[in-house]
Amino acid sequence: xxxxxxxxxxxxxxxxxxxxxxxxxxxxxxxxxxxxxxxxxxxxxxxxxxxxxxxxxxxxxxxxxxxxxxxxxxxxxxxxxxxxxxxxxxxxxxxxxxxxxxxxxxxxxxxxxxxxxxxxxxxxxxxxxxxxxxxxxxxxxxxxxxxxxxxxxxxxxxxxxxxxxxxxxxxxxxxxxxxxxxxxxxxxxxxxxxxxxxxxxxxxxxxxxxxxxxxxxxxxxxxxxxxxxxxxxxxxxxxxxxxxxxxxxxxxxxxxxxxxxxxxxxxxxxxxxxxxxxxxxxxxxxxxxxxxxxxxxxxxxxxxxxxxxxxxxxxxx
Numbered sequence: 001x002x003x004x005x006x007x008x009x010x011x012x013x014x015x016x017x018x019x020x021x022x023x024x025x026x027x028x029x030x031x032x033x034x035x036x037x038x039x040x041x042x043x044x045x046x047x048x049x050x051x052x053x054x055x056x057x058x059x060x061x062x063x064x065x066x067x068x069x070x071x072x073x074x075x076x077x078x079x080x081x082x083x084x085x086x087x088x089x090x091x092x093x094x095x096x097x098x099x100x101x102x103x104x105x106x107x108x109x110x111x112x113x114x115x116x117x118x119x120x121x122x123x124x125x126x127x128x129x130x131x132x133x134x135x136x137x138x139x140x141x142x143x144x145x146x147x148x149x150x151x152x153x154x155x156x157x158x159x160x161x162x163x164x165x166x167x168x169x170x171x172x173x174x175x176x177x178x179x180x181x182x183x184x185x186x187x188x189x190x191x192x193x194x195x196x197x198x199x200x201x202x203x204x205x206x207x208x209x210x211x212x213x214x215x216x217x218x219x220x221x222x223x224x225x226x227x228x229x230x231x232x233x234x235x236x237x238x239x240x241x242x243x244x245x246x247x248x249x250x251x252x253x254x255x256x257x258x259x260x261x262x263x264x265x266x267x268x269x270x271x272x273x274x275x276x277x278x279x280x281x282x283x284x285x286x287x288x289x290x291x292x293x294x295x296x297x298x299x300x301x302x303x304x305x306x307x308x309x310x311x312x313x314x315x316x317x
Contacts, residue, residue: 003027004050010105012050015116020143022316029053030062030102031118031137033166036146038249038316045167045280056274058267059165062102063137064095066122066129067300068163069233069261069289072196076292078130078301079157085128090194095165097127101135102165115140124156131156133302145315152308159292159300160308163257167265167280170244170251175278176265177218180245183211183262184238189288191232196290197297201235209234214243217264217281229266229278233259233288240283255285255312258298285312 003014012029023037025046032053034046045060047053053060074087074097085093095102106118115138122133135152150162169176188209189197204210208220209232221229240253240260253260263282270276291297302308 003029006050006054006105012105013108015108015111017114017116017139017141019114019141022141022143022146024139024141024146026116026118026139027053027061028106028108028118030059030104031106031120032063032102033061033139033146033164036166036314041172041249043168043170043172043249043251043316045169045275047274052274056272058273059095059102060274061164061166063162064165064284065101065135065160065162066096066127066133067093067159067161067292068095068165068284068286069161070094070195072194072290072293074128076159078159078292081130083128083130092194092196093128096129099127101162106137109136110138114142129158131158131302131304133158133160135162135308137162144317145313148312150308150310152302153304153306154302155304157301157303160302161287161291161300162308162310163261163284163286164312165282165284167275167282168242168251169280170242170249171247175276176281177216177221177278178245179217179281180214180243181211181217181262181281182214182241183234183236183260184240185234185236185260186212187235189233189235189259191289195231197233197288197294199294199296204234211262214241218278221264230262230264231266233261233286235259242281242283250317252315252317253283253285253312254315256310257285257287257312259288260285261289285310
């Protein structure tokens with residue numbers, strides 16, 4: 001189904017998947033998850049037109065890369081060579097830079113009624129990253145879950161951190177401050193004034209970052225230690241659960257990734273963006289921010305002959 005044409009003349013297709021009480025719409029632009037319906041209720045934020053994705057989106061439903069999250073100073077050194085990246089978040093590079101994967105048209109490699117595979121080839125030097133990278137993402141819908149399978153290979157050493165930037169609202173509207181979240185993580189990554197990890201893996205115990213037991217998002221969101229809301233990476237030891245108490249809808253998240261960036265939609269404003277503040281929450285399963293510059297973090301280096309593989313499942317029991 002045609003969804004529009006980019007300013008450069010590339011056509012964007014929309015694909016609808018269905019399985020039981022689940023229904024999803026996926027766009028070729030940015031490999032975006034446009035909608036995810038559970039029993040008729042759309043639980044992710046999306047836009048109705050390609051124009052809105054081009055001008056009013058904050059990565060709604062998109063795959064971000066080549067490096068999701070932030071790289072300090074827009075630079076990293078790999079095998080003795082320093083690579084410089086465009087900066088688009090204060091002094092840092094965010095989500096692959098201004099020309100990252102979220103703004104590219106992906107090729108549809110395979111599609112069926114319950115799954116679609118999208119592919120993108122990132123050229124050597126694109127947004128400053130070395131190596132020609134071939135990446136694929138398969139969205140698979142089942143009767144109670146959406147599964148995301150990422151794969152990637154490169155022809156030269158590079159760094160890679162892929163994630164999906166969907167904003168979830170299990171009520172289908174309003175804000176998410178009453179959503180109750182449990183994150184099985186006893187450590188998180190404190191950040192400096194520009195949101196770059198300090199390098200510490202700090203305990204969550206005794207802080208507003210502690211979601212080892214279920215906690216309402218809005219209960220501690222005004223705590224000054226949060227700096228305006230949640231936008232922090234957690235060191236996972238297990239899964240994640242989100243509950244919308246009024247309607248009783250539950251989402252369980254499992255992943256092969258070592259971390260998750262929990263973001264409470266602090267910068268949505270309803271004017272420049274299509275939704276207001278805290279209209280959705282993000283659970284961006286990923287490696288840690290700024291890993292290429294912090295050697296004690298899990299490595300994000302991908303080399304020729306290796307395959308990057310990552311899986312995340314959003315389940316609605």
